[in-house]
Amino acid sequence: MLRIGLTGGIGAGKSTAATRFGELGARVIDHDVLARRVVEPGSGALADIVGEFGDRIVTAGQLDRAALAAIVFTDDHARDKLNEIIHPYVFAAADAADRQARNDGVGVVVHDIPLLVETGRGGHFDMVVCVEAPVGVRLARLKSTRGMTREQALQRIGAQATDVDRALVCDVHLDGAGTTDALRAQVDWFWKEHFPS
Template sequence: MHRVGLTGGIAAGKSTVAARLRRLGAAVIDHDVLAREVVAPGSSGLEAVAEAFGQEVVTVLGELDRAALGAQVFADPMARERLNAIVHPLVTEAAREREAAAVADGSTVVVHDIPLLVETGQAGHFDELVVVDAPPELRVQRLVASRGLTETQAWDRLAAQADDEARIAVADVVLDGSGAVSELEDQVDALWAVWADRHPAGSAR
């Protein structure tokens, strides 16, 4: 089984890479999805977040108010560290369970899609680390266009992550996400072909 860590700066193209790998046959474990699941209504994770950041981060329906929480953590590194200390261990355990299930189902290439892979010290936990990279200015443009953020908010989102040099320094493979989607998918296809040569059974699930 080939374990891959996939990461990249926000709006660099990581989601495109993950989607392509899934279509090619990889088992993709989305840690963003797991991060939402571990703070679902009624969960111990949500209870811990509310205790740390106040009941104002929980809606009247008992759900996590992501906007309220984001207002506290995106511009405050210490608050972000407190949040990570609560959520990341829960996500790690959930990811371990998903990986075991994928392997039991016959998957031979398992990709962990982790936005904060470098920030959480997981760079050495995989057989191969793939980083999707794109210029910061382009990523800000994408965030403003696709998510309705102001430029200031977009730059704050970038600042909340590891800098590009830190990600690239630990990468085994760097994919260029600055071009068209089709260009990025071509790079993924080429990488998949390399994996298939190394792990012949990995070309299909």
């Protein structure tokens, strides 16, 4: 089983690449999905987060993501504390999904990890693929597709690793600055190069 770590800055096009990898036959393990799953009501992760940040980040028994984001994207220490709490839970869930893929006889597993560099996970994969796009392109996308203000978008971008940091761990670079079709075509090229039929 070949294990690929897929990463990229917010708004760069990583999700488009992940979707295409899945369409081509890879099993995609989305760490954002896992991060949402591990904080479901009654979970240990949610209890730990409430223990750190208080009831202000819970609404009707569920994690209030907007309230938590307002805290952690304006306070580096708070963000570090959140990551210390949630990452072990996400890693455990990802490892379980990885084992299941191996048991299922899956040939290629793609771990879609926004914070691959920040969490030091680059060395855990056979190959790391990065989707890249200039900050200006990413800002425009975050404003148009996610409704973020420029300040909110810059906070999210600033909270992640730099392009230089990502480049240091990446084996393959995909250009996410263009159209969705252009990025999908690059994933197709990558797939044909590494997994010829």
